[in-house]
Amino acid sequence: MKDVDSIAALSLKEKIIQKKIVLAVIGLGYVGLPLALENAKSGFLVLGIDKDSDKVAQVNLGNSYIRDVRDSDLLQVVSRGRLSATTSFGVLERADVVIICVPTPLTATREPDLSYVTNAALEIAKRLHRGQLITLESTTYPGTTEQVVQPILEKTGLKVGRDLFLAFSPERVDPGNIKYTTKNTSKIVGGVTPACLDLACTFYSQTLQVVPVSSPAVAEITKLFENTYRAVNIALVNELMFLCDRMGIDVWEVVDAAGTKPFGIQTFYPGPGVGGHCIPIDPFYLSWKAKEYSYNTKFIEMAGEINAEATQHVFKKVYRVLNNRKKSINGSRILVIGVAYKKDIDDVRESPALRIIAMLLDEQADVVYHDPYVPSITLANSVSLKSIVLSEDEIKKADCMLILTDHSCLDYNWLTEHAAVIIDARNATKDVKTGREKIVKI
Numbered sequence: 001m002k003d004v005d006s007i008a009a010l011s012l013k014e015k016i017i018q019k020k021i022v023l024a025v026i027g028l029g030y031v032g033l034p035l036a037l038e039n040a041k042s043g044f045l046v047l048g049i050d051k052d053s054d055k056v057a058q059v060n061l062g063n064s065y066i067r068d069v070r071d072s073d074l075l076q077v078v079s080r081g082r083l084s085a086t087t088s089f090g091v092l093e094r095a096d097v098v099i100i101c102v103p104t105p106l107t108a109t110r111e112p113d114l115s116y117v118t119n120a121a122l123e124i125a126k127r128l129h130r131g132q133l134i135t136l137e138s139t140t141y142p143g144t145t146e147q148v149v150q151p152i153l154e155k156t157g158l159k160v161g162r163d164l165f166l167a168f169s170p171e172r173v174d175p176g177n178i179k180y181t182t183k184n185t186s187k188i189v190g191g192v193t194p195a196c197l198d199l200a201c202t203f204y205s206q207t208l209q210v211v212p213v214s215s216p217a218v219a220e221i222t223k224l225f226e227n228t229y230r231a232v233n234i235a236l237v238n239e240l241m242f243l244c245d246r247m248g249i250d251v252w253e254v255v256d257a258a259g260t261k262p263f264g265i266q267t268f269y270p271g272p273g274v275g276g277h278c279i280p281i282d283p284f285y286l287s288w289k290a291k292e293y294s295y296n297t298k299f300i301e302m303a304g305e306i307n308a309e310a311t312q313h314v315f316k317k318v319y320r321v322l323n324n325r326k327k328s329i330n331g332s333r334i335l336v337i338g339v340a341y342k343k344d345i346d347d348v349r350e351s352p353a354l355r356i357i358a359m360l361l362d363e364q365a366d367v368v369y370h371d372p373y374v375p376s377i378t379l380a381n382s383v384s385l386k387s388i389v390l391s392e393d394e395i396k397k398a399d400c401m402l403i404l405t406d407h408s409c410l411d412y413n414w415l416t417e418h419a420a421v422i423i424d425a426r427n428a429t430k431d432v433k434t435g436r437e438k439i440v441k442i
């Protein structure tokens with residue numbers, strides 16, 4: 001006779017394979033919406049839950065607010081009844097599998113803020129029932145699944161591995177990347193017990209290639225390592241940029257030349273600092289946790305400092321360029337091109353552009369910006385700006401153009417033709433043929 005554990009697990013496994021489960025996705029943001037869509041496309045019935053009623057209304061109309069999700073794809077699954085959204089957690093009572101994709105920011109004192117995760121876990125616990133699989137996808141420090149989420153769920157009296165199943169599977173999506181999407185990026189999965197791992201792998205392997213690991217903590221730290229690797233390598237190339245700038249060497253040429261080596265190097269590019277919900281935040285989840293083990297993660301701290309210095313470096317460049325032209329920042333009109341934290345996306349979270357604009361405004365510059373994907377921005381001091389429409393006049397009116405994001409759709413030949421001087425923090429003007437004497441690289 002089968003024990004309780006295997007009966008609950010077997011019946012859920014069977015339902016997953018037969019695509020008869022109801023999947024709930026909590027948090028329909030950059031991660032949750034593409035995930036909900038892919039699962040709905042693969043044949044699961046998906047219920048999206050978000051506390052933002054605007055997002056919920058948009059999803060139910062088939063309107064995407066995430067650039068990587070096409071309206072037509074969303075509309076198709078919504079009109080077929082495969083995906084619907086709600087602000088009500090009551091639908092969790094019907095869910096067989098629940099995925100948590102809520103934010104994991106830092107607090108004002110730069111400590112992990114798990115309040116969104118714990119709130120979601122508390123809502124799940126209120127409706128928890130036997131045979132459910134819960135997976136956490138929000139990026140977090142090692143130990144969160146077993147030390148934070150599991151106790152909340154087990155307070156109900158149900159036991160993980162016997163009555164319900166719990167796993168961590170980090171989301172690795174790279175917004176704006178057309179080659180690697182949610183669909184074709186493999187998924188790390190770590191379960192609390194072997195049954196949890198088996199069920200989570202069964203579920204994820206319906207849509208993706210799965211990489212099982214031995215525990216949720218391994219999966220949690222793997223994700224943090226991936227993003228720390230990026231933060232550290234970006235810092236390294238930013239440091240090279242500081243040095244090349246002093247030596248009068250073009251750092252972009254150096255990086256491109258080094259990138260021709262077919263092994264032993266991966267190309268990272270310098271820039272005005274790091275942004276987004278991952279690189280400036282995730283490494284600090286790891287350094288915070290490391291302190292509990294009396295360990296100081298030196299690379300992480302140093303990378304954070306160097307990447308912050310890159311933002312200052314760009315600001316100082318504006319000062320130097322204007323000074324060379326016998327102008328001050330005070331009163332100069334500065335046209336910023338691109339405010340998203342990287343090219344071809346509309347996300348300004350933690351974007352260095354916002355910090356640079358705030359610094360320029362503090363020094364009384366007359367700042368305007370254009371970003372084809374970001375109609376307006378609000379700075380930390382609550383000042384709001386709207387993206388201006390680009391015209392020859394607007395470009396000529398500026399004392400200095402500052403390219404902070406290299407969106408592919410912009411015509412850099414045209415921008416260069418009419419600009420007085422350009423500070424290019426992204427090498428966006430690399431292919432511009434005429435007017436190169438006006439371009440200053442960072």
Ligand SMILES: NC(=O)c1ccc[n+]([C@@H]2O[C@H](COP(=O)([O-])OP(=O)(O)OC[C@H]3O[C@@H](n4cnc5c(N)ncnc54)[C@H](O)[C@@H]3O)[C@@H](O)[C@H]2O)c1
Nearest residue numbers: 027028029030031050051052101102103104119138139171
């Ligand atoms: N954006 C990325 O590129 C990316 C990539 C990989 C991993 N991640 C990680 O995924 C997680 C989610 O990030 P995101 O970029 O999708 O965030 P997001 O802010 O775009 O989306 C999160 C959504 O969760 C909703 N929400 C917050 N608390 C909620 C609650 N208690 N109940 C229901 N909904 C709630 C918010 O309204 C929002 O719509 C984070 O841990 C992040 O680090 C993000």
